Amino acid sequence: MFRQNFKRRRAQEKRHFADSSLETHSATLTYPYRLNFYDTPPTLEITAEEFEQWAIDRMRVLGEIESRLARNFPPKELEASLRPILDKYLPLGSNASMARASSSDPTPVDIKNGPLHFDENNEQHKRLKDHYSHFILRLAFCRSQELRKRFVHAETVLFRIRYNSDDPEERAAFAQSCNLAWDPVTDSERSELSKKLDWLAETDKDSSFFKVDFERVPDLVADRRVVLHNGKAYVPRSQLQSFVQTEFSSRLDRALLQTVRALPRLEEDDRLVPLLNHLAVGFEAFSTYDPAQVGGVPGSADEIRASNVDALVDAHYPLCMQTMHRGLVSTKHLRYNARLQYGNFLKWIGLSVDEALIFWRSHFNVPEDKFSKEYRYNIRHQYGLEGSRINYRPHSCAEIINGPLPARGEFHGCPYRTFSTDTLVASLQRMGINDTQHLAEIQGNVARRQYHVACTQVYELTHPEDTKKYDETITHPNQYFERSYKQK
Numbered sequence: 463m464f465r466q467n468f469k470r471r472r473a474q475e476k477r478h479f480a481d482s483s484l485e486t487h488s489a490t491l492t493y494p495y496r497l498n499f500y501d502t503p504p505t506l507e508i509t510a511e512e513f514e515q516w517a518i519d520r521m522r523v524l525g526e527i528e529s530r531l532a533r534n535f536p537p538k539e540l541e542a543s544l545r546p547i548l549d550k551y552l553p554l555g556s557n558a559s560m561a562r563a564s565s566s567d568p569t570p571v572d573i574k575n576g577p578l579h580f581d582e583n584n585e586q587h588k589r590l591k592d593h594y595s596h597f598i599l600r601l602a603f604c605r606s607q608e609l610r611k612r613f614v615h616a617e618t619v620l621f622r623i624r625y626n627s628d629d630p631e632e633r634a635a636f637a638q639s640c641n642l643a644w645d646p647v648t649d650s651e652r653s654e655l656s657k658k659l660d661w662l663a664e665t666d667k668d669s670s671f672f673k674v675d676f677e678r679v680p681d682l683v684a685d686r687r688v689v690l691h692n693g694k695a696y697v698p699r700s701q702l703q704s705f706v707q708t709e710f711s712s713r714l715d716r717a718l719l720q721t722v723r724a725l726p727r728l729e730e731d732d733r734l735v736p737l738l739n740h741l742a743v744g745f746e747a748f749s750t751y752d753p754a755q756v757g758g759v760p761g762s763a764d765e766i767r768a769s770n771v772d773a774l775v776d777a778h779y780p781l782c783m784q785t786m787h788r789g790l791v792s793t794k795h796l797r798y799n800a801r802l803q804y805g806n807f808l809k810w811i812g813l814s815v816d817e818a819l820i821f822w823r824s825h826f827n828v829p830e831d832k833f834s835k836e837y838r839y840n841i842r843h844q845y846g847l848e849g850s851r852i853n854y855r856p857h858s859c860a861e862i863i864n865g866p867l868p869a870r871g872e873f874h875g876c877p878y879r880t881f882s883t884d885t886l887v888a889s890l891q892r893m894g895i896n897d898t899q900h901l902a903e904i905q906g907n908v909a910r911r912q913y914h915v916a917c918t919q920v921y922e923l924t925h926p927e928d929t930k931k932y933d934e935t936i937t938h939p940n941q942y943f944e945r946s947y948k949q950k
């Protein structure tokens with residue numbers, strides 16, 4: 463829906479999306495650092511396609527961060543597992559790598575001659591994409607306290623990952639440039655507080671300090687990693703990272719509250735509102751899995767037949783598809799929503815239309831003429847062979863989770879959302895998950911409404927042999943099947 467609306471407007475592609483009240487006019491734009499505090503909104507013209515695509519790319523990164531945090535990844539594993547995702551969707555190189563690519567200084571992005579022609583190999587352009595995508599998502603995520611909290615959390619983790627992987631000299635230069643308003647500790651203060659500072663310096667292996675108002679470093683105060691004196695926190699240099707990150711999140715927090723105030727003016731822009739509403743659904747709505755690119759499980763066309771579908775259910779189906787299949791077997795029928803979800807799923811795992819007709823015929827308890835009249839056409843329609851001949855795609859988790867809820871006697875939807883606690887636990891136990899801690903963690907994610915994260919946990923627990931299981935969060939039932947099937 464959103465895409466259709468948006469495409470209709472592609473004739474007006476070259477638009478200026480910046481809020482004019484926030485503009486700072488300049489003829490060129492240079493990003494001297496890889497890191498960014500995003501203090502200044504961008505003002506360059508970009509196309510509607512870039513606006514949409516850059517926002518979605520950043521959503522994918524933030525979604526993967528949120529999912530990994532919910533699955534309690536340790537910091538090192540979190541950073542390592544996110545590296546390929548960052549390289550794919552939001553790559554950023556250091557100044558040193560830019561200098562290696564070009565002997566001259568970083569070339570500023572020239573905006574004098576009209577809209578940018580984005581070059582994905584140009585380091586300045588990558589930074590510009592990072593800058594824009596951050597500000598676009600601010601517009602989407604400033605709307606409620608819950609969205610703001612999620613956005614600040616995920617963005618701060620992204621900043622931390624980049625900070626930790628930055629070149630130390632560039633990182634120090636960036637921190638200096640941020641106007642962080644810290645004060646040096648004078649020699650007299652150093653000797654006055656020597657007892658306390660020396661103890662901290664010894665435990666922290668760092669003898670140099672700076673001082674800030676204590677409320678600016680609440681985490682360090684809580685962890686007793688600073689010395690407090692006269693309302694000031696004396697912070698060891700080694701804790702600069704924590705200080706910079708705290709500063710990043712508090713500035714972003716404040717900026718989001720300012721952005722809310724600018725929103726009413728945006729509501730008049732009918733190009734932006736549908737996109738921003740779509741983005742605000744949440745990170746999980748942006749699947750990194752594209753079934754069209756996969757086109758079914760490779761090599762499965764000859765293997766996936768009506769006669770062996772039953773054998774795939776326990777081994778490779780996510781819980782939603784298991785539920786529909788079992789509902790089909792037990793009631794000999796499925797209602798419309800489940801036929802749609804399950805039928806598209808089967809098509810994209812590689813079941814041909816002829817095999818689909820055999821499959822549905824053998825499972826439906828209806829006379830032949832009723833099946834031909836009421837169901838044959840719909841199955842062929844699903845394969846793009848009747849009517850408007852659209853090659854329908856399978857539903858993603860976001861579409862299933864946000865779609866219609868099942869009524870009594872219906873089996874569609876996401877079980878992590880629709881099942882009662884007892885039914886969910888029984889289903890998980892049937893899948894072999896019996897450990898009480900694992901069950902509690904999965905239920906915790908369900909309670910936080912992170913259904914796709916719960917499903918990813920289930921995949922990980924039931925597929926210990928999959929070494930690539932941490933690559934991407936499950937956001938699509940066909941992705942779950944494909945990954946599982948490749949392990950066999």
Ligand code: SF4
Pocket residue numbers: 780781782783858859862863875876877878913914915917936937938939942
């Ligand atoms: Fe199916 Fe997605 Fe729900 Fe998993 S999270 S059960 S794949 S809809």
